[in-house]
Amino acid sequence: MLAPRIDAEGGKFAGIVIMAGSPRKLEEILIDQNNQVLHSLNKFLKVIASKQIAALSTKFENIYNLSDEEAKTTKVLGKHVRAYYLKEMGEHPSAKYLLALNKPLFILQGEKDFHVSVDNDFNGYQEILGDHPKVKYKLYPNLNHAFMPSVYGEIRKAKKEYNVAQHIDQQVIQDISDWIHSVSRSINTN
Incomplete structure (x- = not known):
């Protein structure tokens, strides 16, 4: 949620990855x-x-x-x-910073995230940024807020959900890696 502001106030990032954030x-x-x-x-x-x-x-x-x-x-x-x-x-408000961004942005969220919602948050980014050419969106089926497979899928069972030992889904790691490489390539060719 804070990455666009941090960048605007001196972060000077080559690009930004927002995982399970919200505008x-x-x-x-x-x-x-x-x-x-x-x-x-x-x-x-x-x-x-x-x-x-x-x-x-x-x-x-x-x-x-x-x-x-x-x-x-x-x-x-x-x-x-x-x-x-x-x-x-x-x-x-993050919308102010998002609208001013002119660098690559990758917005990811788990479909079963019960801390932020697909409708209000993931889609909220899309409402603000639309089809901006430097923005990529990815929604992951059956992943929770921690980008791990959802076990219970409801906020009342959050403690139980996060007590299940597991790892971040490998596809998320691969997608972030691929995105970073694509940003690096585009920076090096400019």
Whole structure:
């Protein structure tokens, strides 16, 4: 998510690979993740969880009203995540950096990723960048957020999913390698 901004602010990369990223604000992604869990709960737990999500949503809505100093001391998630982290990222939307890019970009995502979504995130990149000639997109069937085969395929079982010992799918590694070589070749011929 941050690679286009890092590049724009001095990274000077030859190209960028975005794996399981998002052009959206982090708080939007977090609310979507919470709503995914909500829809999988029984009726009683849904009532409790929907109140918690509403409270979290209210915290997120207020982030941009805080001064930087207030945001640095305001906890929004657990003991450690402060509002400033989300505020600072949200004030620098990745779409702005993506639209200004004129270098190779490779956007990859697993189809079974439950942390970011195909509709909102992978397709979101395509809505922003369209058929830009230097952008390549690849969606991998049955791979999760870590680009490993999906075991359970649902956010409620994330801990179990990531406790299964496995490796990044070999095709992902090969595709990234091939893309880097193609970028290198195009740089060396120019």
